[in-house]
Structures are given as structure tokens and as C-alpha cells.
Amino acid sequence: MNKHRTKTDSTILDYQSRVATLSKRCGLEANDENYFKKLVEQLLIEKEQISTSTWRKKKAALVWYLEKNNIQDLADSLLAITSEGTLKKPHRTSACKKKHLTKREEDTIRQELESLHDAGDFWGLQLLPITELILTTGLRPIEMKAAKLYINQQELNSEIQDHLEHYSGNYPTLKIRNAKNTNGRSFGEFRYVDLSEVSQRNILAIRLALLHVNKARTTENDSVSFEDYYEVLRKAFSRLVNRLFSDKHKKISLYTYRHQCIANLKSAKTPLSHIAAIVGHGNDLTASEHYGKGRFGRGGAGLVKANPIDVGKVKLLFDKKVNKNLQPTQN
The missing domain is CATH 1.10.443 (hpI Integrase; Chain A)
Known part of the structure; x- marks a missing residue:
């Protein structure tokens, strides 16, 4: 059964945009052997600077992308990480x-x-x-x-x-x-x-x-x-x-x-x-x-x-x- 079949087109576009941003920030090409691991590391680096809501959205997007590429172990590990440590009240201007x-x-x-x-x-x-x-x-x-x-x-x-x-x-x-x-x-x-x-x-x-x-x-x-x-x-x-x-x-x-x-x-x-x-x-x-x-x-x-x-x-x-x-x- 395809896990992504229920995703709407707008949700998939949203996920793609978020992962593309993470990919750009981590500085690796998709064919690098450490690419997927680096994406997760980049998200964890950003965790303390983003709100709980933004964390959940970015996490969902990256889990979707990992599963789409059959990186299930990494996806499961990311799913197990809670929102603890995110900004409860953003302090950005x-x-x-x-x-x-x-x-x-x-x-x-x-x-x-x-x-x-x-x-x-x-x-x-x-x-x-x-x-x-x-x-x-x-x-x-x-x-x-x-x-x-x-x-x-x-x-x-x-x-x-x-x-x-x-x-x-x-x-x-x-x-x-x-x-x-x-x-x-x-x-x-x-x-x-x-x-x-x-x-x-x-x-x-x-x-x-x-x-x-x-x-x-x-x-x-x-x-x-x-x-x-x-x-x-x-x-x-x-x-x-x-x-x-x-x-x-x-x-x-x-x-x-x-x-x-x-x-x-x-x-x-x-x-x-x-x-x-x-x-x-x-x-x-x-x-x-x-x-x-x-x-x-x-x-x-x-x-x-x-x-x-x-x-x-x-x-x-x-x-x-x-x-x-x-x-x-x-x-």
C-alpha cells in the first residue's frame, strides 16, 4: 500500500519546497552517500531556532521524503524525535x-x-x-x-x-x-x-x-x-x-x-x-x-x-x- 496516496498535490508541493530548502542549506548533492543523513542533521541543527509548529511541518516533510526514497530506518528514527527543545514562543523580530x-x-x-x-x-x-x-x-x-x-x-x-x-x-x-x-x-x-x-x-x-x-x-x-x-x-x-x-x-x-x-x-x-x-x-x-x-x-x-x-x-x-x-x- 502506498503511504503517500492520500497526500494532496498542494501538500506534496509544500513538502518538496521544505526539503529543497533543507537540501540547499546542508550543501550536499542528492547523489552524495551522506545526503539523507545530512538532511536530518540539518533539521536538528535548526530545531532550537524554530517554533514547535514549524518543526512539525519540516519533520513531516522530511519523513515523507525519506520514505519516498526507501530510507525507512532514518525516517523511523526521525519520527521518534519529539518537539522538545523547539521555541515555544518565537523571539525573532x-x-x-x-x-x-x-x-x-x-x-x-x-x-x-x-x-x-x-x-x-x-x-x-x-x-x-x-x-x-x-x-x-x-x-x-x-x-x-x-x-x-x-x-x-x-x-x-x-x-x-x-x-x-x-x-x-x-x-x-x-x-x-x-x-x-x-x-x-x-x-x-x-x-x-x-x-x-x-x-x-x-x-x-x-x-x-x-x-x-x-x-x-x-x-x-x-x-x-x-x-x-x-x-x-x-x-x-x-x-x-x-x-x-x-x-x-x-x-x-x-x-x-x-x-x-x-x-x-x-x-x-x-x-x-x-x-x-x-x-x-x-x-x-x-x-x-x-x-x-x-x-x-x-x-x-x-x-x-x-x-x-x-x-x-x-x-x-x-x-x-x-x-x-x-x-x-x-x-
């Missing part, structure tokens, strides 16, 4: 940050920023369009500095040769340099986000946000690097959030808006491969494992769409990783 915005939180912050904007407050003028930019497009805040808006095909064609090889969506479109590409966690240097169904109000917000970011000035009107500008911007937003929600255990950050964008896309039943293409992930499982849940989303009209060419790159990269790291070595 990310664990203290919110991964979704309630409707009340989103509206409260927007209303406060609108009031500050109308009053001419320096950071209110900038944070209002910047939060809308991240919430709409899901870009990483650090990616704002190299993002560029193209209203029509002529604008894109005037700057990018053979643009049809890179973008096949509608307009306007936002070109974003993938921040995680250098370490292999994305599918290419750039990605494009289709804004054709985004409201004109949000298009204007995106345009204003990019103007502020490109100027990168302080309250003294001094020109600074983007990194220095973003650090001050982040602190200004943190002060505002602390003032509005002083009782919150988990803090809302600018990155929370990226999480909420992904939750909104999930809520609208956007395929994971399309979400990966929109937000610059290297495979279509990252959003499902680490980002906002669909139940917290407010999907509907006006959401961004993926560039079909980028979707193809996501699928190609994921298939390549799986084929490289998960080739069975025993019958």
Missing part, C-alpha cells in the same frame, strides 16, 4: 510584527494620515501615498527606490528595448527591481505589476509616492540617501502607529502592508504562482507559508495582476529547484 491589517486598523491609519496630509505635515504628506503604494502593489518597502511607473506602452517602449520579451500585461504597469534576486530567492532582476484595474486614486498615490522617494529629503529639506530616508520614514510611521494603537502587542509596520496586499490577493483567489510573480517570490509556496492568510484579506475590484511572463519564470525556477534537489537516488 518578525514574530513581533503584524502580518495583516484589520479593516479598522487600515481605516484608522488612513484617516490619521489624511488629516496630517491635509494639514501639510511633512511625514503625513509622504506616508499617505507610500502606504497606499505598498498596500496596492505588495512591493517590499526597500524596493520603492528603484520602482518606475509606466502609464502606457509607448513610455515603456521608449526606455526598454524588446519590452515585449519582458512584459505582456496591460497598462499602467509598475517595474520593480527584485530585492531578493541576488541571493537566489526571486525569479529575475525585475518584475512587472499590471495596474490596469487599479483605481485612478491609487495610481495617483503610486505616482506621488515614487516622487517623494526619488527626492529623498528630510524635514530640513536636506537631500539624503534612500537608506537614510527610509530609516527616518519608518520611525515616523512607527511613532504614528504607537500613538494610535499603544496597547498592541504586535506592531504594525510598513511591511505589514505588503503582507495585507498578499492576503487581499489570496482572498480574491489569485493563483499562488501569480502572487509570487506580483511580489517577487522565487516560488509559489513562499506566500502560503510565511505571509498573510486569505481569511484576513479583502479581495475584490481594483487589485493588481501578474505579468504572464513573470508567472512563467516563477514556475520555471521552482521546477528547476525541485528537479535539482529532489531527485530520488534509490529505487
